[in-house]
Structure formats: structure tokens, C-alpha cells
Amino acid sequence: MCLRFSYSHSLPLLFLFFLGSIPSILTQQNEDPTIKTMQDFSGYPVVEPPHPVVSNSLSVDVQILQKQIDELSAFSDTPAPSVTRILYTEKDVLARRFIKNLMGLAGLSVREDAVGNIFGRWDGYEPELAAVATGSHIDAIPYSGKYDGVVGVLGAIEAINALKRSGFKPRRSLEIILFTSEEPTRFGIGCLGSRLLAGGEALARALKTTVDGQNISFLDAARSAGYAKDQDDLSSVFLKKGSYSAFVELHIEQGPILEEEGVSIGIVTAIAAPASIKVDFEGNGGHAGAVLMPSRNDAGLAAAELALSVEKHVLESGSIDTVGTVGILELHPGAINSIPSKSHLEIDTRDIDEKRRNVVIEKIHQSAIAIATKRKVNLSEFKIINQDPPALSEKSIIEAMEAASKELNLTQKFMISRAYHDSLFMARISPMGMIFIPCYKGYSHKPEEYASTQDIANGVKVLALTLVKLSLR
Numbered sequence: 001m002c003l004r005f006s007y008s009h010s011l012p013l014l015f016l017f018f019l020g021s022i023p024s025i026l027t028q029q030n031e032d033p034t035i036k037t038m039q040d041f042s043g044y045p046v047v048e049p050p051h052p053v054v055s056n057s058l059s060v061d062v063q064i065l066q067k068q069i070d071e072l073s074a075f076s077d078t079p080a081p082s083v084t085r086i087l088y089t090e091k092d093v094l095a096r097r098f099i100k101n102l103m104g105l106a107g108l109s110v111r112e113d114a115v116g117n118i119f120g121r122w123d124g125y126e127p128e129l130a131a132v133a134t135g136s137h138i139d140a141i142p143y144s145g146k147y148d149g150v151v152g153v154l155g156a157i158e159a160i161n162a163l164k165r166s167g168f169k170p171r172r173s174l175e176i177i178l179f180t181s182e183e184p185t186r187f188g189i190g191c192l193g194s195r196l197l198a199g200g201e202a203l204a205r206a207l208k209t210t211v212d213g214q215n216i217s218f219l220d221a222a223r224s225a226g227y228a229k230d231q232d233d234l235s236s237v238f239l240k241k242g243s244y245s246a247f248v249e250l251h252i253e254q255g256p257i258l259e260e261e262g263v264s265i266g267i268v269t270a271i272a273a274p275a276s277i278k279v280d281f282e283g284n285g286g287h288a289g290a291v292l293m294p295s296r297n298d299a300g301l302a303a304a305e306l307a308l309s310v311e312k313h314v315l316e317s318g319s320i321d322t323v324g325t326v327g328i329l330e331l332h333p334g335a336i337n338s339i340p341s342k343s344h345l346e347i348d349t350r351d352i353d354e355k356r357r358n359v360v361i362e363k364i365h366q367s368a369i370a371i372a373t374k375r376k377v378n379l380s381e382f383k384i385i386n387q388d389p390p391a392l393s394e395k396s397i398i399e400a401m402e403a404a405s406k407e408l409n410l411t412q413k414f415m416i417s418r419a420y421h422d423s424l425f426m427a428r429i430s431p432m433g434m435i436f437i438p439c440y441k442g443y444s445h446k447p448e449e450y451a452s453t454q455d456i457a458n459g460v461k462v463l464a465l466t467l468v469k470l471s472l473r
Contacts, residue, residue, distance in 0.1 A: 057166045058464055062457040065158045072098055072138065072154065073146035082447040085140040087181040087192075088116075088225040095138055099178055102157050107164070108176065113237045116227045117193045118178040122160055124170040124471060130245040132170075132470045133430070134159070134463060135177035137193075137422060141185050145449020147439065151456060152250040153178050159250075159464035170471040172245060179422045186212050186221070188385065190274070194422035196237040198429055204234040244430035246397055246470045249423045250463045251434060252451050256442030257415065264410040264458050266436030267401045271417045271424045272321065273354045273390035275361055277347040279306060279368055280381040285333070285341025297376045300331045300340030305375070309367040310347055313360050322356060323418065324349045324364075352416055354389050361387070391424045394431030397470065401433055404465035410458055419444075435462055 075095040078084040085091050100118060103110045108120035121131065136152025156176045163170075180193030187210050189195070195203050210218040222228040253259075258266050283297035307326040314324035328346035347364065351357035365382055372379035398414075405412040415436065417423075423432050437459035440450040 058162050058461055059165060060158060060162050060457045060460045060464075062453045062460075065154060065456060065460070066453050068102065068154050069146055069150055072150060076140070078143055081145075082143040083140045083146045084142045084144070085138065086142075087139055087183075087186045088221040088227075092139060093225050096178070099138065099153060099157075102154070103176065106157050106160050108157075108160065112227070114228045114231060114234055115193055115196060115222060115237055116180040116225065117197060117237065120157070120176040122164075122170060122174045124173040126171050127173050129172045130242060130430075131173035131175045132467055133175045133177055133244040133247045133426070134249065134467060135175075135179065135422075136249055136251060137179045137182035139181055139183050139185070141183050141445055143447060144445045145443070145447055147252050147449050147451050148254065148444050149182055149251070151252055151437070151451060151459065155250050155456065155460045155463060159460050159467060162460065162464050163468065168468060170467075172471045172473070174467055174471060175244070177422075182422055184276075187218055188276075190276075190386070190420070191422050191425050193237075194425035196234060197239045198425040199238045201235070201238075204237070207234060208232055239429050241429055244426075245473070246394070246433070247423065247426040247430050248397060248401070248433045248435065248463065248466055248470070249421060249426075250459050251421060251436060252439040252444065252449070253436040254419050254439065254442065254444035258413065258436060258438035259440065259442065261413065262411070263413045263438070264455070265401075265405045265412040265462055266415045266438075267393075267398055267405070267412050268417045268423075268434035268436060269393050269398060269414050270352050271391045271393075271420055271427075271434070272323075272350040272352045273357055273388055274348065274350045274420045274424075275357060275387040276385040277345075277349070277361065277364065278381060278383045278385055279303075279345040279347065279379070281306075281343045281372060281377045282380045283339070283341050283375070283377040286339045288337040288339055291339060296339055298339055299343040299377050302371050302375045302377045303329055303331070303340075303343035303345050305371050306345060306364070306368055309371070310349075310364055313363040313367070314349070316363075317351070317356055317360055319351065319353070319356060321353065321416065321418070322349075322351045322360060324360065350418060350420070352390050352418075358387070388420070388424065391427035391432060393433045397431055397433030397466070400466045400469040401435055401462065404462045404469065407465060408458070408461055410462065433466075435459055435466070 073083050075091045076083045077091055100110050103120035108122055110120050112118050134156045137149035138153055182191050184190040207218045219228055253266055281299040281302040283299035310324045310326055314322050325348045326345055327348055330344040331340040332342035349360055368379055368382050423434050426432050437455045443449050
């Protein structure tokens with residue numbers, strides 16, 4: 001049997017058939033390869049790309065997030081409320097496993113590099129584009145708190161979960177990075193993982209011979225944790241410039257400004273330039289009672305005088321942004337009735353102006369020489385361990401963070417980060433930005449460190465919306 005339709009009658013039927021097919025086309029957009037073929041052939045999209053998530057549809061499960069922060073803090077070598085989690089120790093390995101499990105539960109594909117930087121990726125619908133990255137660290141100096149770095153890792157996972165719950169689909173892939181050893185606790189190198197990612201060739205070479213305070217080599221420690229298994233060459237960790245289209249880090253402020261001013265979000269415009277110096281003096285030592293004052297060559301007093309000189313030169317800079325700290329001062333032999341024969345100092349200097357900071361370093365060096373001469377001790381070492389340049393946040397990322405804050409009706413403040421973070425080194429790979437949230441009295445690196453669940457939720461929402469904006473570019 002043959003059915004015939006005239007052109008005039010068949011056109012409305014075909015139109016109705018096409019209208020009825022639209023829902024099927026829409027639901028199959030992400031699965032049906034013919035859609036892409038049709039788009040390529042016609043030069044026009046068959047359907048609109050996924051809409052950005054709107055701020056009022058974004059739901060952060062802050063109770064679960066706080067529970068995860070508390071659970072992670074239990075992986076510690078010191079009792080609560082303090083947290084001590086040192087690179088490649090048993091507790092560090094267990095904490096890493098905890099994070100990898102959460103990444104897996106969030107549906108991220110997880111990988112690790114040779115030093116233990118951990119990556120969790122959510123593929124976008126154009127996965128060939130450079131991804132947008134976020135993340136932070138989870139290692140903790142002795143007797144510190146449970147929020148430093150952790151908010152930027154667990155908060156990033158929750159931001160991804162929130163976006164998935166909202167129905168958002170990223171254009172560019174989104175990747176969370178857990179950076180290895182942001183703290184310099186074990187091997188004296190801050191931001192070790194991100195420095196290597198940024199192509200730290202000198203660091204990669206130095207790590208072959210680097211040892212900790214117990215004379216355990218970096219490579220042996222890494223292998224004990226399951227990393228660097230069959231390789232001494234760490235260049236496989238390096239990332240090319242442009243590997244990411246953007247990097248955004250969520251972090252507690254670690255200072256009191258946001259809390260004191262009642263501001264919800266800090267938008268970081270620059271990260272101060274840090275430098276670290278090691279200094280050793282050597283004198284003669286002797287009995288504390290038998291050696292008279294005019295005859296002494298006291299390495300301890302030389303160290304004390306240099307510590308005061310650090311303060312003097314920093315204040316002379318004339319800028320509130322210049323800071324200096326003698327964080328370590330050790331005397332040998334360390335007995336109450338013995339004149340110190342050796343002293344060791346470790347000095348931290350920072351500024352957002354690299355030239356001004358370097359002037360302070362040179363003044364400290366000249367003071368060390370003069371003090372050694374005056375006190376008749378030997379300046380056996382004056383070594384600059386690192387002398388990093390400052391980093392500026394990318395204007396477009398600043399604008400995205402600001403827009404996200406405003407969409408959420410959150411107050412915001414442009415500010416400088418005087419603490420350095422992994423973002424400082426990620427800025428060498430991609431455009432960078434940072435989001436700060438308030439913390440109680442600015443406390444950090446101590447057990448009293450605290451951020452409220454409301455402030456954490458605000459930060460996660462701003463991060464999520466910023467990732468949306470950057471992913472769709």
C-alpha cells in the first residue's frame with residue numbers, strides 16, 4: 001500500500017515531528033556524536049550550551065564539610081586541638097588517602113606525581129582546553145591548627161560537589177590540586193610541590209642530596225610514602241607554562257583584618273615576596289664562670305645582636321609591608337654554664353616590593369659581617385636559601401572573584417597576602433588569584449586557629465562561582 005501526501009500537508013506534520021523531537025535532542029546533547037557533526041556542518045549550535053549556575057541555586061553542605069575538616073585533623077602526631085602533620089610521615093600518608101577517597105567519591109579522576117602532588121579532575125565538555133585549577137595543602141607545622149590549607153582542599157571538593165548538585169557542566173575541565181609540603185617543616189623548603197610544578201630545576205637537583213634533621217634523604221622519605229619509586233630525576237613533575245588557564249586558591253586570611261573590619265571575603269591582589277636566610281657564627285666557647293667577659297668570643301651574643309639588627313633594618317625600610325622574623329635561633333652546646341661556641345639563625349624576610357626586600361637582606365648581611373668582626377667570632381655561613389619574587393593576581397581573575405562575591409551579596413575587600421602560598425608559584429604556570437575568608441583573631445599556625453562554618457560556606461560559594469566563570473571562558 002502506498003500513502004501519498006501533498007507538500008502542503010506534509011510540512012506541518014514534519015514541523016510537529018521536529019518539535020516533538022526537541023526534548024530528545026536536548027537530553028542526548030552530551031551523548032550523541034551526531035550533534036557535534038550537525039553543529040560542525042551547519043556552523044550553528046543545535047542547542048544552547050549549558051547555562052551557568054545561578055548563585056541562589058548553589059547549596060554548600062557545610063556540616064559535612066566541617067565534619068571532614070574535623071576528621072582530617074585526627075591524622076596528627078600531636079593531640080587535639082593541635083595538628084602536626086609532617087611530610088611523608090605515616091599521618092601524612094593516611095591524610096592523603098583520606099583526600100583521595102573524597103575526590104573519588106566526588107567523581108573526580110585522581111592521579112599523583114613523583115613527589116605526591118595529588119590531582120582530582122572533573123572533565124569539561126571541551127576537555128581539550130586548558131583546565132581551571134584550584135587547591136591548597138594539608139601538611140601542618142608542629143602544634144598548629146586544622147584550617148590552614150585544609151579549607152582550600154576540602155572546600156574545593158565541596159565546591160565541585162555543589163556545582164554538580166546545581167546541574168552545572170563545566171566547559172573547561174576543573175582540577176583540584178593537593179600540593180606536597182607547602183610548609184618547610186621537614187626539609188626546610190616551603191611550597192616544595194608547587195615549586196617543582198613550576199619547573200624548579202635547581203630544586204629538583206638539590207633534592208637528590210637534601211636530608212632532614214634525622215639525616216633521612218628526601219628521596220628515601222618520598223619512597224617510604226610510596227612516591228619517587230624508581231626515579232631520582234624529578235623533572236617529570238614539571239608543568240609547562242599554560243598548563244592551566246587559571247588557578248584560584250581558597251584560604252583563611254591568617255591575619256585579623258577581615259574579622260576586625262567585618263568583611264566576608266578578601267580578594268588578594270598580590271602575594272608578598274619571601275626570602276629565607278641561614279646564618280652561622282662560631283666562637284671559642286668556654287666555662288661560664290672561668291672565662292672573663294673581655295676574653296669571650298660569644299657566638300650566642302653575636303646571634304642575639306643580629307636578631308635585633310633584623311628588626312632595625314626592617315623598620316628602616318619605611319614600609320609597613322616589609323617584615324622580618326628570626327624564627328630559629330639555636331645555641332651550642334646549649335648548657336646554662338657554657339658560653340655558646342656556635343649559633344645558628346634562620347631569618348624570614350618578606351615584602352611586596354622585591355627591590356626593597358633585597359635591600360634589607362643586604363643590610364642584614366653587612367650587619368652579620370660587622371658583628372662577627374666586633375665580637376671576634378667567625379661568620380661561617382650566610383646563605384640565602386630562597387629569594388622569590390612577588391606575584392600579582394591576574395586582573396580577569398580578580399574581576400571574576402569580585403563579581404562572584406557581589407552575586408552572593410557578600411562584602412569584599414582587596415588586600416595583599418603577606419603570607420606566601422602555593423599560588424605564588426602557580427603564578428609561574430598560569431594566571432592566579434586567591435580568595436581569603438576571616439579567621440578568629442587572625443590566629444594561624446597554632447591550635448586556636450578557627451574559621452566559622454558561615455565564613456567557610458561563603459568562601460566555598462565564591463570559589464564555586466569563580467570556577468564557573470573561569471570554566472566558561
